[in-house]
Amino acid sequence: MIRERLKIWLIIAVLTICGTTCFASCSSNDDNTTKQSNITNIADKVWTFSQNHPNGFTLDIRTMTEPTEGIAVSFAATQNSHSCVPSVASELSSSMRDLLNKVVHHVLQHEGYIGGWYNSQDGLYYFDSTKLFPENDLKGAIQFGKENEQHSIFILSTLTNIPLNGKVAEIIEHGTILIGTTGDYRPLSFCQPDGVYWGFDIEVATEIANRLGVNIEFKKTSWPTLAADVLTEPQIFDLAIGGITITDTRRKTMLMSDGYLANGKTILCRASEADRYKSLTDINKPEVTVMVNPGGLNEKFANDNLTHANIMIHPKNEEIPTLIAEGVADVMITEITEAPYYVQTDSRLAAPLLNTPFTHGEIGVLMQKGQEDLLQMVNNVISNMKKDGSLRKLHEKYGLVYAYK
Numbered sequence: 001m002i003r004e005r006l007k008i009w010l011i012i013a014v015l016t017i018c019g020t021t022c023f024a025s026c027s028s029n030d031d032n033t034t035k036q037s038n039i040t041n042i043a044d045k046v047w048t049f050s051q052n053h054p055n056g057f058t059l060d061i062r063t064m065t066e067p068t069e070g071i072a073v074s075f076a077a078t079q080n081s082h083s084c085v086p087s088v089a090s091e092l093s094s095s096m097r098d099l100l101n102k103v104v105h106h107v108l109q110h111e112g113y114i115g116g117w118y119n120s121q122d123g124l125y126y127f128d129s130t131k132l133f134p135e136n137d138l139k140g141a142i143q144f145g146k147e148n149e150q151h152s153i154f155i156l157s158t159l160t161n162i163p164l165n166g167k168v169a170e171i172i173e174h175g176t177i178l179i180g181t182t183g184d185y186r187p188l189s190f191c192q193p194d195g196v197y198w199g200f201d202i203e204v205a206t207e208i209a210n211r212l213g214v215n216i217e218f219k220k221t222s223w224p225t226l227a228a229d230v231l232t233e234p235q236i237f238d239l240a241i242g243g244i245t246i247t248d249t250r251r252k253t254m255l256m257s258d259g260y261l262a263n264g265k266t267i268l269c270r271a272s273e274a275d276r277y278k279s280l281t282d283i284n285k286p287e288v289t290v291m292v293n294p295g296g297l298n299e300k301f302a303n304d305n306l307t308h309a310n311i312m313i314h315p316k317n318e319e320i321p322t323l324i325a326e327g328v329a330d331v332m333i334t335e336i337t338e339a340p341y342y343v344q345t346d347s348r349l350a351a352p353l354l355n356t357p358f359t360h361g362e363i364g365v366l367m368q369k370g371q372e373d374l375l376q377m378v379n380n381v382i383s384n385m386k387k388d389g390s391l392r393k394l395h396e397k398y399g400l401v402y403a404y405k
Contacts (some may be wrong), residue, residue: 012156031225036101039108043100046114050125056117058130058156061107067132069157071141072115074128076148078103081127103127104134109343111333113288115154132235138213143155159381165176166373171238175212179205180221180229186294187341187398188261188363191220200337200398201363204260204385208239208365211381223317224295230254230366239367239374243337245297246364255369259362260391262403265301266339266357268324268332280358283331284308291329293317298333301359307335325349337363340399 015254042061058072059065081099106129107114113130133141135157145153145164152163162168173179181192181201188201197218209216219237220231226244229236231253245263246256269277277283283290289310292298302311312329314320320332325348339351365378383389386404395402 040097040106042108043097043104046104046116047100050116050118050127050341053116054118054125056115058113058115058132058154060112061104061114067113067156069121069135070132070155071135071138072113072130072154072156073141073145074115074130074148075106075110075152076150078106078127078129079149100127103129136213138168142169143302155291155380157162158376158383160376160380162373162377167238167371168373168377171212171214172376176217177209177212177239178217178219178235178237179209180219180226180237180240181205181230182203182221182223182226182317183218183242185243186318187400188337190318191218199242200261200394200400202395204365204381207240207385208381209379209392211377222295223293226295226366227254230368235368236369239365239378241365243335243363244366245335245361247297247361250366253369255371255375257365257367257375258382259364260382260385261337261363261395262338262401263335263361263363264357265298265333265359266336266351266353268334268339268342268349268351269330270320270325270327271348271350273330274352277331277351277352280305286310288331290331290333291320291323292333293320298335302333305358309380321346321349325384337400344399 045064046059046061049057049064057066058070060067081103103114110129111131113132115127115128115130118125131144133144135155141153142162143165148245150164152161154161154332181189181191181197183189183197184198185201187199189197189199202218205218221237221240226240227250230311232238234337243263244250244256246259250256267277267283284306286308287310289312290302290306291312291314293304293402294313296317298317299313302309309331314323320329320334323329323340324332325346336351336354336357339354342349343351343354367374367378380393385394391404
């Protein structure tokens with residue numbers, strides 16, 4: 001009797017185990033089928049989305065929306081995954097589906113983002129599983145890009161492509177951006193006796209360094225040697241800043257950023273003689289001594305427009321206002337960006353033609369040609385500072401005229 005009961009229990013146990021195994025196997029198959037169906041559905045949505053965004057996109061497949069911020073970097077695992085152009089096939093073939101499914105599967109296992117773009121040269125759409133970095137982590141994005149053998153990374157908010165063999169990547173790898181500046185142009189760029197730099201342009205330079213996530217080191221240059229210092233090889237610095245006027249002549253041999261500060265030629269004179277100078281004609285006389293610093297646009301303007309005046313060259317720009325106040329010379333040719341500072345700090349000085357400058361221009365950042373990726377980053381910083389109001393606040397801080405909407 002006992003033996004018969006044991007046989008019955010043994011049979012029940014075996015049947016239970018077999019049933020459980022069969023159920024588990026069926027459940028696993030069902031799960032795989034569901035996952036594959038999910039991947040296929042997502043792939044179909046991505047394919048449809050790509051047809052309406054041939055210029056490229058980064059898509060969050062969890063929400064089917066495009067993120068507007070971040071740095072997109074592709075994974076090597078999905079490199080060269082492509083499907084044919086919709087004019088050839090409006091729907092995915094089995095081979096194309098396998099490739100896109102592969103990308104979607106990787107996306108689901110990793111970051112959740114997919115990138116795509118249409119290559120007009122070969123008529124193919126390319127898709128990549130993508131990792132998104134915060135925009136203040138350029139270093140991390142570049143490192144990941146190099147590890148995944150990418151050629152570039154992409155900043156979503158500014159639509160900026162950063163090559164991994166370019167100047168920006170070089171600066172970030174170095175960890176410091178080298179910035180050339182004269183340090184003699186208050187209130188834009190001035191070097192104190194202790195070596196500390198301050199000024200409007202110094203703060204713009206600091207914002208550029210912060211955007212790149214690197215330290216900043218200033219290198220001394222001068223107006224007579226500025227162009228040569230920018231163009232020298234090996235480079236002395238990565239870019240130059242500090243009251244540098246944007247001109248066609250400079251743009252022929254170098255790169256210049258968008259403008260971020262309006263400027264124009266004007267004069268400084270003694271306050272007691274302010275009524276004496278009402279126009280350029282009043283200055284262009286033999287009895288008037290005009291003092292300028294050498295090598296820059298101030299000297300050029302004086303030579304071109306003040307042919308009858310007595311022109312005196314003084315090597316240190318920052319010393320000229322005091323020399324004017326003391327009577328060593330009568331007039332200083334300067335900019336509307338510089339003149340207000342000296343009028344405010346020295347009551348002996350005046351700028352009677354401040355509101356009617358002789359020329360009109362803008363200040364920009366100067367750098368070597370071939371550094372277009374760095375130029376784009378600098379322009380992005382300038383654009384963002386205009387949009388978020390920080391550039392206007394900087395103008396107000398230094399008493400400068402804000403000329404941008």
